[in-house]
Amino acid sequence: MTEQQQAERLVRLRWACRRTLQVLDQPLGNFLQNCFHTLDMGEQFAFERLLKSKDQEILDWLIGNRQPRDTGMCAIIERIRQHHDNTARG
Secondary structure, eight states: OOOHHHHHHHHOOOOOHOOSSSGHHHHHHHHHHGGGGSSSSHHHHHHHHTTTTTTTHHHHHHHTTOOOOOHHHHHHHHHHHHHHHHHOOO
């Protein structure tokens, strides 16, 4: 993937992290900004699949009320939780 394509992908992902449920903006956006570049390709695709889900589903998954059937998304959700907990503590 060229640098131009990577930059365009990040722009699309930033927009996808902006959600109707504003409570999701910070954990998703911060994870994209701080952690996405460290993910392997499979994890990046799992994050993109997560962003295609409905807001209420993502919220339920992040607060632990439910789990997605996609094991890749389960792993990403756990990483988002850990990152959010670590950044919320300061």
